[in-house]
Amino acid sequence: MSTYRMHLLVCGGTGCQASESKQLVENLQAQVLMAGMGNEVQVVTTGCFGFCEKGPIVKVLPDNIFYVEVKPDDAEEIVNEHVMKGRPVSRLLFTEPSRNEKISEHKEMPFYKKQVRIALRNCGFIDPENIDEYISVDGYQALGKVLTEMTPEALIVLMKKSGLRGRGGGGFPTGLKWEAASKNQADVKYIVCNADEGDPGAFMDRSILEGDPHTVLEAMAIAGYATGARYGYIYIRAEYPLAVHRLEVAIEQAMEMGLLGENIFGTDFSFDIVIKYGAGAFVCGEETALIHSIEGERGEPTNKPPFPAESGLWGKPTSVNNVETFANVPPIILNGAEWFASIGSEKSKGTKVFALAGKVNNVGLVEVPMGIALREIIFDIGGGIKDGKKYKAVQTGGPSGGCIPEAGLDTPIDYENLTRIGSMMGSGGMIVMDEDDCMVNVAKFYLEFTCDESCGKCTPCRVGNRRLYETLTRITEGKGTMEDLETMKELGPIIKDTALCGLGQTSPNPVLSTMKYFWDEYVAHVVDKKCPAGVCTALLSYYILPDKCIGCTACKRVCPVSCISGEVKKIHEIDQSRCIKCGACHTACKFSAIVKK
Amino acid sequence: MRLVTIHINDKELTVPDHYTILEAAKEANVNIPTLCHMDLGDLKAVNQVASCRVCMVEVAGRRNLAPSCATKITDGMVIRTNTPRAVKARRTSVELLLSDHPFECLICEKNQKCDLQKLAADLGVRGQLKYQGSMSTYEKDVSSKSIYRNLDKCILCRRCETMCNEVQTCGILSAVGRGFETVISPAFSLPMSETMCTFCGQCVAVCPTAALTEISCIREVWDVINDPEKFVVVQTAPAVRVALGEEFGMEPGTIVTGKMTSALRMMGFDRVFDTDFGADLTIIEEASEFVHRLQHGGRLPILTSCCPAWVKFFEHQFQDLLDIPSTCKSPHEMFGAVAKTYYAKKYNIDPAKMVVVSVMPCLAKKYESARPELTGEGVSNVDYVVTTRELGMMIRESGINFVDLEDSQFDNPLGESTGASVIFGATGGVIEAALRTAYEWLTGETLEQVEFHALRGLDGIREATVKVGDLEVKIGVAHGLGNARKLLEAIRSGEANYHAIEIMACPGGCVGGGGQPYHHGDSEIIKKRTEAIYREDAGKQKRKSHENEQVMTLYKEFLGEFYGDKAHELLHTHYTAREKI
């Protein structure tokens, strides 16, 4: 057996694969072979590193050099310079924008500095398609430990003590969920892994499944042991082909090694896992809808109680847990409940993975301890707002989360705090907005999403949200009234109070939170008929500033409706009655002579 | 059963722990309005989807409001049904539904019979609606002869879906699409006529609004009545006479046979006859067929074929068993065939000018009357089928004071009937009637005790073994197509062994038919109709079909032998294997 002295870790997540990381891996392998170092240097395809903004990522170990935005053609230089001669390729290092300084080690990068990786611990570190690598980082040790050393009762006590709560959005204590399922007697019980990640922009579950599929399988088996379930289902979106593939490979490998299947570790415990594909309906992330979808029924929620722990899949006791929740389980068992409970805030333990997106410098996946302030995530990890613009709001919790203004930035993030300020944890979406975002339009955008994704079962969600959406549309078109605002203020909370499932119960959040924190912006739309952020087309006009216009005719030539008049070298003018507000003139003008307001 | 103590509006009460809040409230005499909820009790049809969000109540310690119809009580639960929060939420749900509902109550099929209309009135929704916006617009489905679909009026209560999928196991109607565009529809938005729908009409029977109603032929019937060229004959099914009174506010279960015949005459029908005559005729033929199969080693069990929804069901679903149902036409079709041949000839009426109108508790009968094989020489046995509800509407339209009408008799000769034919209206009745005749034919003895109580009742599947001479006749009864499916599957697999089986598509039999006055979810009404059916039977002097003298005269003068050639030509039919999509 040879020991590789150097490992080149290349991100094989969906994002980096889209940027040719597969080709990069092939090129690196070829270069290593050409250099005659095939038995010295190993090229490993790993899961996502999280820093997707700068992908594809290559990490050189043990040197701890972190390359960003690597192209397949860079393989030759990396091998010739770094691998052979030990000289890092400095042009591929990450440049810290605030200090304009090259950083070679990932832990020195602000993006990684404040992160604590539990759920993502193996993502970007091991080859997800090789069970040996998972085993070498203590994989399946936790399963072995619970099966041979713990009773299901003790396991549940441990989970309860750890304080782990559901990472899919609900925040229900995982130990309690397992306990409920374990207490309900039945001939057969099920574990369901909810991998129907649907929040726009959120991809932590996909990353875990792509980067560390075995941890999910192991945790599902552990949950099976705790609850007395013999079978597990993974409900995953069919749009996640890479994750599906890696899960299939992982299940096959685990079955082969006897880590899944009959009599695991020679005990009486047996556990099998089946993959079920979802068609991508957002509402199927709701556990009862998800269960119906697995059963082949229409994916729509049913009233709770009864909870799945009592009557779930095929009417049997079922525990539905989210991917990220599962990814936390093996470390909790190996390191102890106290260790986990020592991380995070008083009521929310451990870490949470957020998908940081929007108008922020460092877009990507970040795992941070609960209790960290939003400001730290956005400004330290995220590197602040793009292009030096002004922060306006952050929308957390996916489409039915709320928008949090500047004043809420120092809120320590946990389930309760986010709910208290009108948003929610959700599955961890985090979209940053700046001064150019219109909050009315943002609310409308999210409402449109929830209206589209509503299953249509209950009245408040089906009709109520539609009415909210229509009202918002009127407002962005300048046809809103103050009465409309009052109606929304009244209807929103009733929808939250009466809707059947979590989707409907949270869908008015974007409207209610923006009305609460950005009331003036609503009033500007309704009373002044203006969109302060300059987004709502119907409320904008384009003007030519006479003192800046030099009469170059560039605007006149691009105007699709020919509503700009003016001779060469004379000041131009826009005929407001005919302008369709397409903005072409604004883009064409090289002298900043055209403004919108 | 465990008892738990709860508080509803400060009132303490002890109820079984399997109760929902709604059931407990009923016990406490607290009224919680509902819309989508439905529980047909012994008929075992429950819609508990909690989709409308009208029955919302406050439960102490709960973050949001609870739907009382689908929330089980727990020990010590503190419930408040009438807080401003709950009342407002309830009202908002109704207002939101109304904001997507056509405002045409005055000219609506369900005017004054609409649950949504009543709810809006009860909750005091008046004047302008608080919420307004886009409204659903769907193409109206008039493709079938039976069911009119106007989804603009659908409130997504899903009751029809429960009936169609869970009770009847037909799977025609289900929710399609998402969000505001969700609509209840057959697969691929097919029109009803192209689906496996049996037209049992149970979806119509439970629809709270006018999203699902019957395809009405009231106008056409008035036209033929008013056409001096036409000789219009009307016949009424057994289940109509025990339900029609409800259309006029009479107590459910009131028998209004005499008033009904008076009203039909006043409306201008040329002859008022009784489908019961056809039912007695059906028994003669069906009992003959049964005896024939028994004695000649024919295939058993024999299945009744009176119910057109059931016939269409097995044509789609049990194509391999098409040879076991009786080949007998249904009673009103037999009646039509006899009226246009025997009666027309006897009274010298041109059959082409004769119009037969059936008053039926049923929507499938509308479809049935248009089946090509049930028309002779280009003329349908039956030309028009109106439901009990439509008849009620026509009587009101005629300005007849129904409640105070004097009784009158059916016309003869096609108006005579026995108790055996009356019980066709309730589940188990056809087979009981057949047994009364078959018993006497097989044993040659007089049957003294004509009531077979083992065949009665509302259990979905019932069976009884009746000693007929030396033979132990094993009989099965099923009502509701879901139960029928179970029975048929047991026959197919060889698990079940019966001599004869009666199947009715509608829960309760014809008394619970899709054309009956709306029961608005009260299954007690159906029970009372059933009791009335058996009362009517008990009050008859003749209770066996073969004692019907006019039927016997019909054979003597026209048909010849029982189950003979002429009878086959006019009174029997065949079945067609139909697509399964």
Added chain:
Amino acid sequence: MAIKSLDELKSLRDKLKTDINVRSSGEIESNTRVIVGMATCGIAAGARPVFAAMVDEARILEMHNVTFIQSGCMGACHSEPTVEIRFPGKDPILYGNVTAELGREIIRKHVRAGELVQNLIIGRPFETV
């Protein structure tokens, strides 16, 4: 191969750990670092077989707390191949003119037993800043 018991899994893990340890070893502060000069001059003087031999020796001796790193030119071109040994918290020691066999000796004596291989030392390279 099927795993029949937790012990089997543990021994498999221990076997596989050697390989993956390379990845994390760079981050373990307490590890001894063996740095081989691998600039053009080093490679020309035979640094690569030295590096491979030292890695191999550590593996044979099951020494898990060693991190092998290659570096660029350390400025001692006259004495290539050069190898630097850094114990955490101690001053680094620089060896020159190392051969594969000498490399193995450095691993055995210095890295494992803490004895300097005196005749090869060419000095302290530079102060650690």
